[in-house]
Amino acid sequence: MECIPVPLIKSLNDLGLSNNEASVYAALVLYDNAEAKEIIDYLSLSKPSVYEALDRLTDMGLAVKRVTKPARYSAISPGMAINLLMDKHRSAGEQALAALIILEKKKVLTEKEDALWTIYGDANIEYKIRDLLGKAKRQISCMIGERYLPFIENVKIKDVSLQLLVISDDSALLGKLQKLFSGKNADLHVISTEQFKVPPPFAPPEFAEMSKFMNFENTLELIIDDEELLMVPPFISSSVSVLNTRNKGAILQIKMFNQLNWKRFTDGEEMSFSLPSAQKKKRS
Numbered sequence: 001m002e003c004i005p006v007p008l009i010k011s012l013n014d015l016g017l018s019n020n021e022a023s024v025y026a027a028l029v030l031y032d033n034a035e036a037k038e039i040i041d042y043l044s045l046s047k048p049s050v051y052e053a054l055d056r057l058t059d060m061g062l063a064v065k066r067v068t069k070p071a072r073y074s075a076i077s078p079g080m081a082i083n084l085l086m087d088k089h090r091s092a093g094e095q096a097l098a099a100l101i102i103l104e105k106k107k108v109l110t111e112k113e114d115a116l117w118t119i120y121g122d123a124n125i126e127y128k129i130r131d132l133l134g135k136a137k138r139q140i141s142c143m144i145g146e147r148y149l150p151f152i153e154n155v156k157i158k159d160v161s162l163q164l165l166v167i168s169d170d171s172a173l174l175g176k177l178q179k180l181f182s183g184k185n186a187d188l189h190v191i192s193t194e195q196f197k198v199p200p201p202f203a204p205p206e207f208a209e210m211s212k213f214m215n216f217e218n219t220l221e222l223i224i225d226d227e228e229l230l231m232v233p234p235f236i237s238s239s240v241s242v243l244n245t246r247n248k249g250a251i252l253q254i255k256m257f258n259q260l261n262w263k264r265f266t267d268g269e270e271m272s273f274s275l276p277s278a279q280k281k282k283r284s
Contacts, residue, residue: 004030004043015085020045024053025062028075035070060084117244119230125242126151132224136160139225141258143167145217153180162186165262167196167216189266196265223255 004026012022027039034042040050054073057063062081066072075081119128129151133140136158143165144152152164162184166173174190181188193216220232220242229251231243245251 015082016089017085018053018056020049020053021056024050025057025075025081028057028063028073029078033066033072033074035072037070039073119242119244125232128230128242128244129222130155132222132228132230133157136224139163139223141221141223141255143219143221143258143261145215145219146170147217148220157181157184157186159185162188163262165189165191165265167191167193167219169193189262191265221254221258223251223258226251226255229254 004023008026009019009022012025013019017025023043023045024039027042028034031038031042036047036050036054039045039054040047043050045053054063054065057075058065058073061084062076064074064076066074076084119125125148129148133152133155137160139161140157141163142152145167149166149168162181164177164181164186166177166189168190169192170190174188177188177190196216196219218232220230222230224230228246229244231254232241
C-alpha cells in the first residue's frame with residue numbers, strides 16, 4: 001500500500017496539524033474507518049503517538065470515534081476538514097491582528113538611529129515595500145527598475161504625494177501608470193535604460209567602468225515621509241538584498257541625489273556641485 005505523500009503532510013502542517021496528526025488523518029481518509037491498531041501498523045508509529053493524534057483529531061472535529069469494541073475511527077470528508085482548518089486559521093489570524101495592532105500603537109522605539117537592516121528574498125522585499133507604502137502619511141518618493149514594478153501595482157496608495165520614476169524601455173508604461181494612479185497626487189515619469197546610463201555631471205571618472213556591472217532593473221530607492229529608506233543598488237546579482245534604515249543622514253543624502261537625478265531625467269537640467277561665485281571668492 002502506498003505511503004502518505006510528503007507534500008500532503010507539509011500542507012497539513014501549514015494548516016496547523018503536527019506530523020503525526022497529519023499522517024493519522026490521511027490514513028483515516030485512506031482507510032474509510034479503522035481501529036487504532038490498523039493505523040499503528042500502517043504508519044509504523046508508536047501506540048502512544050497514534051492514540052494522542054486520534055484524540056487530538058477527534059477534539060478538533062476532524063475525526064469521529066465510533067463507540068465499538070475496539071473503537072473505530074473515521075475521518076470527516078477532506079473538504080469539510082480543510083474548511084474547518086481554514087476557518088480556524090482565519091479566526092486566529094483576525095484575533096492576532098487585532099492584538100498586534102494594539103501593541104503596534106504602543107510601540108517602544110528602541111531602534112538606534114544608525115541601524116541598517118538587510119532584507120533578503122523577493123517575497124520579503126515585496127512585503128516590506130507594501131508595508132511601507134501602506135504606512136505613508138505624507139509623501140512617497142520612489143525610483144525603481146521594472147523588477148519591482150509588480151510590487152506596487154496592486155497597492156492602494158493613500159491620499160499622499162507620490163513621486164514615481166520607473167526605469168523601463170516600455171513605451172506604453174507611462175500611460176499604464178497614469179491610468180493606475182488616476183486621481184492621485186502623483187508625479188509619474190518613465191525613463192529609458194539608455195537615459196539612466198548617461199553619467200551625471202558630478203560622476204567620478206570611474207563611472208563608465210562601474211556601469212559595466214550595473215543592472216538597472218534592480219534599482220530600488222524608496223523613501224517614505226523622509227523617515228524610512230529602502231534601497232537596492234543597481235548592480236548585477238542573482239540574489240537581491242535590500243538595505244533598510246531610518247537613519248536621517250542616510251535618508252537626506254539619498255533624497256538629495258534623488259532630487260538631482262529627478263531634475264536631470266525629467267526636466268533635462270544638468271546640475272553640479274559647483275559653488276556660487278560669491279562663495280568661491282570668499283574661499284580664495
